[in-house]
Amino acid sequence: MRQGGGGIPAITLVIVALGIFGFFVFQNAQPATDVRVIIPTQAVPTVEANAWVAILEQGFGSGSTPLPTVEIPSAPFVPPTLALQIDVTPVSADSLSQGDAVAQQATALLAATPTRPLPTAAPLETQIPVTQIYVTQPPQQWQPPPLIPPLSRDPLGRDHYWFIRPVDSNANNRGLFYYPYGSDGPEGENWRIHAGLDMPNPIGETVRAAADGQVIWAADGLRVSGGAFQDTYSYGNVVVIQHDFGFEGRPIYTLYAHLALVNVIAGQRVLARDVIGLVGNTGRVTGPHVHFEVRLGEPGGTTVPTYANTYNPALWMVPYVGTGVIAGRVTDSAGRVVMDAPVTVRSRASGQVVDTTTTYIFENSGVDVNSDPVWNENFVVADIPVGRHEVVADIGGTRVSAIVNVVEGTTAFVELTTAATPEADGS
DSSP states (O other): OOOOTTSOOHHHHHHHHHHHHHHHHHHHHSOOOOOOOOOOOOOOOOOOSOHHHHHHHTTTTTTSOOOOOOOOOOSOOOOOOOOOOOOOOOOOGGGSOTTOHHHHHHHHHHHSOOOOOOOOOOOOOOSSOHHHHHHHSOOSSOOOOBOOSSBOOOTTSOOOBOBOOSSOTTSOOSOOTTSOTTOOSSTTTOOOOOOSEEEEOOTTOEEEOSSSEEEEEEEOTTTSTTOSGGGOSTTOEEEEEEEEEEETTEEEEEEEEEEEEEOOOTTOEEOTTOEEEEEBOOSSOSSSEEEEEEEEOOTTOOSOOOGGGEEOGGGTBOOBTTEEEEEEEEEOTTSOBOOSOEEEEEETTTOOEEEEEEOOOOOOSSSOOBOOTTTOOSEEEEEEESEEEEEEEEETTEEEEEEEEEOTTSEEEEEEESSSOOEETTO
16 A cells, blocks of 8 residues: 655654653753742841830830939039138227237237148257147147037946037147146146146137136236236136036036136126137246136035135046046055055057056145045046056055056046055946
8 A cells, every 4th residue: 555645754753752752851850950039028127236225215114103313413513611700709909908918919819810830840959848848839630529518428427527628629628748637747846736727729729618607707817907816816817607507506617717818708608619718828827828627616605616626627528539537546555545646547458558647636735626526536537548448556666556447438437555456447
């Protein structure tokens, strides 16, 4: 049979079909290429350095109670200053005696701003007596602050620290150590038995009332009409105050002597710390200082008690902060008081000598010094640091000692005798 001349041979179709099939098989056998799909996105966010900023910007906490704020000062800081005030009533020149050069000099001091010289080096060796060197030198340092009166911390109520110190702490308000109450001065001097405390200071230093009261005497002791105070010229210019309180029915007086200027008048009311005068060197002195006395009058008495009625001011004037007072009685084997006996106070903690003094001297002259009505002492050592101390007395060559415990603002009492074992109050 014969095929038609116009058709495609069957074998050709088979070959074409196989070729197409082989092509697809070859394509499927090759590794597939990576397909990259791009999806539209937003920009990559950045990290916020302080996320709280964004939170607060959204108003977070705006409805809560606001915290208190303090205004920040814009002006530069200026330290506060106090205006200088001198609570001294000027004394007119007319009220002063004619030719009173000392009083006129003191008036000029009042008109000027008070200044104090800087501490100076120790004086060179000189022939001037040591007493005069001491009382004419300016204070070398500020004194410790005193406690505040009235003060009576003794559990038995025996203390009576009712007076301030009559001189400020930035001057010298400590008693002269070698001329304490009841003594006759340094060994070998044989001065008059001392009826008060001396506080050496330059002329013009402020003297203040020790407590509230009324001025009983205020005058120039050398030129006042009618004579000197209680007929003694030794005191120079004197102020005497009778205080608003007494002791066991007895009126109390304080006396301030050797003043350069008296700034009050008799009959005037004064308060504690009021200025009553200026330190001077009037009367019988070896240098400028204020002589401070405490006197007790008779019950119901109206006149100023005499020189024979003085008591140790160290038992009436407040001690310094951190200190107390040692009072004691030194007797011999027969129980008699020992006069002018050396007394030494030594710290038990450091072993160092803290202070020294001597026992009172009684001359049986009618104007003797007096033991305190409460303590009945014959020596006092004031402003002793708190703590345990050994008190040593030389009784006719025999060393007698006792231990006492000093408490701030109180009196520690000790008895030293050759008759029995010494006893101490609060040891």
